[in-house]
Amino acid sequence: MMAPLFDPPYVAVIFSSQRTEGDQGYGRMAERMVELAAQQPGFLGVESARDAEGFGITVSYWKDEASVAAWKAVTEHRAAQRLGRDTWYQGFRLRVAKVERVNGMG
Amino acid sequence: MMAPLFDPPYVAVIFSSQRTEGDQGYGRMAERMVELAAQQPGFLGVESARDAEGFGITVSYWKDEASVAAWKAVTEHRAAQRLGRDTWYQGFRLRVAKVERVNGMG
Numbered sequence: 001m002m003a004p005l006f007d008p009p010y011v012a013v014i015f016s017s018q019r020t021e022g023d024q025g026y027g028r029m030a031e032r033m034v035e036l037a038a039q040q041p042g043f044l045g046v047e048s049a050r051d052a053e054g055f056g057i058t059v060s061y062w063k064d065e066a067s068v069a070a071w072k073a074v075t076e077h078r079a080a081q082r083l084g085r086d087t088w089y090q091g092f093r094l095r096v097a098k099v100e101r102v103n104g105m106g
Numbered sequence: 107m108m109a110p111l112f113d114p115p116y117v118a119v120i121f122s123s124q125r126t127e128g129d130q131g132y133g134r135m136a137e138r139m140v141e142l143a144a145q146q147p148g149f150l151g152v153e154s155a156r157d158a159e160g161f162g163i164t165v166s167y168w169k170d171e172a173s174v175a176a177w178k179a180v181t182e183h184r185a186a187q188r189l190g191r192d193t194w195y196q197g198f199r200l201r202v203a204k205v206e207r208v209n210g211m212g
Binding site: 001002003005008012014016017018047048049050051052055056057059085089090091092093094095096097098099100101102103104105106 | 107108109111114118120122123124153154155156157158161162163165191195196197198199200201202203204205206207208209210211212
C-alpha cells in the first residue's frame with residue numbers, strides 16, 4: 001500500500017523490525033494497530049512491507065510531533081509495544097524524521 | 107537487514123515502490139545499487155523489505171543532504187532511476203527526511 005505524498009513538512013516514523021518465529025497473535029494485532037492509528041488525530045498514512053525472512057519496514061506519516069507523541073501513548077498501542085518487545089520482535093529500530101521533500105510517480 | 111541507529115541528525119531517503127510483473131533485470135540491478143551506494147561518501151546504511159505482492163520499502167541513511175544529492179547524480183544510479191521509471195515500477199514514492207531521534211532493541 002502506497003501512501004499519498006502530501007505537502008511537506010510532516011513527520012515520518014520509520015519502524016524496521018525482525019520478527020520472531022510463529023505468528024503468536026502478531027498478524028491480528030498488526031491489522032488492529034493500522035486501524036487504530038488511522039483513527040488518531042494527525043494521522044496521514046502508512047506504508048508497510050515485510051519479506052519472507054521476517055524483516056519488515058513500516059513507515060507511518062503524521063502531521064506533527066504532537067500527533068506522534070499522542071499515538072505512542074494510546075493505551076492499546078502501549079500494550080502492543082510491550083508485546084512487541086517481549087514476544088514478536090527479535091529486534092527493531094525506530095526513527096522519527098521530518099519529511100522535507102517528496103517526489104513520486106504513479 | 108537492520109542498519110545501526112547512529113546518532114542523529116542524519117538524513118533518511120524513504121523509497122516505497124510497487125514493482126511491475128517479472129524480474130526484467132531488477133534483482134541484479136537492486137543488488138548492484140546497494141553495493142554502489144555503500145561506496146559513496148556519506149553513506150551510513152540501508153534497510154529494505156519487499157513483500158510477496160511486490161510492494162517494497164527501502165530506506166537509505168546518509169550523513170547529510172549533500173551526500174544524498176551526490177548519490178542521486180552518480181551516472182550508474184541515474185541509469186537505474188530511468189529503468190525504474192520506465193520498466194520496474196508501477197509507481198513509487200520518494201521522501202527525503204531528517205532523522206531527529208532514534209530508539210531500538212536487539
